[in-house]
Amino acid sequence: MPAGKTLDTKAYLVFREQPWKRFVLFLSFTHQHSELCVHLYDHSGGIVTPAIQIHDQPDNFKYVMAYIVFGSRHCMGFDLTISINTKTTKLNEYKLLKVLFSHQGLVGRGTVCYLVRRDGQEYIIKDHWVRGDKDVILNEVNILEALKGVPGIPELVEYWLVEMAPGEVDDTQMYRQKIYSSTAGIYRTHVRLVLKPKARPLHEFRSRKELVKAIRDIVLSEFLL
Numbered sequence: 001m002p003a004g005k006t007l008d009t010k011a012y013l014v015f016r017e018q019p020w021k022r023f024v025l026f027l028s029f030t031h032q033h034s035e036l037c038v039h040l041y042d043h044s045g046g047i048v049t050p051a052i053q054i055h056d057q058p059d060n061f062k063y064v065m066a067y068i069v070f071g072s073r074h075c076m077g078f079d080l081t082i083s084i085n086t087k088t089t090k091l092n093e094y095k096l097l098k099v100l101f102s103h104q105g106l107v108g109r110g111t112v113c114y115l116v117r118r119d120g121q122e123y124i125i126k127d128h129w130v131r132g133d134k135d136v137i138l139n140e141v142n143i144l145e146a147l148k149g150v151p152g153i154p155e156l157v158e159y160w161l162v163e164m165a166p167g168e169v170d171d172t173q174m175y176r177q178k179i180y181s182s183t184a185g186i187y188r189t190h191v192r193l194v195l196k197p198k199a200r201p202l203h204e205f206r207s208r209k210e211l212v213k214a215i216r217d218i219v220l221s222e223f224l225l
Helices: 005-019 058-070 139-146 208-225
Strands: 023-028 035-042 047-048 086-088 093-102 113-120 120-130 156-159 163-165 188-196
Touching: 005 023, 005 047, 005 113, 023 113, 023 208, 058 120, 139 156, 139 188
Parallel strands: none
Antiparallel strands: 023 035, 035 047, 086 093, 093 113, 113 120, 120 188, 156 188
16 A cells, blocks of 8 residues: 555544644655655644655655654644643633543544533633634624524634644644645645533434434524524
8 A cells, every 4th residue: 555545544643542633744765765754733634845865865854753742742742732631721710521522534624522611610722723714704603693692503602723833823734844836725824613512412312302302493593593
């Protein structure tokens, strides 16, 4: 199997099992292990470095290997704003209870929905990557704010653009030094929404009456929109 296709599959599997990863790194050795390439995958797709000639460019080879072996979790693609037990914002701390939904794909919004708790109340954190420039990345936020109070529409508690450092918004363009015409417009920005109320999926209804009321509310919401 070609190396590229194999790595595509591995990147998909990593994102599926570790949805909190911002990107995934892989190494490939070719030409009788004399050349090294670094592959990076995120929700905008995959990119690969030019081949490093291991014997002719030993310093570059050592730099890459040191980065992989001794690099921080941030350098390896982990989202440091999320830990196993908590998620911290500038003002609030949410305790992560479980993953409710995880997007099963490589390229795309990479949506992950977490069930969280703060001050004894449960919320949903929607973690996703939005494509487009600053004028469109908050379209969903604007829609939710415009529909505030409409029955059946989740309430937006707060939102933020994820920052890896103060003033440094997390987006997939930061990993690409040059914008090519073929990749223009595919970059995505990391956005989180906090929503309420927390509800159960429709298929988990506890009685026929509850199911009918839920369907009625859905129809009513469509009518009001």
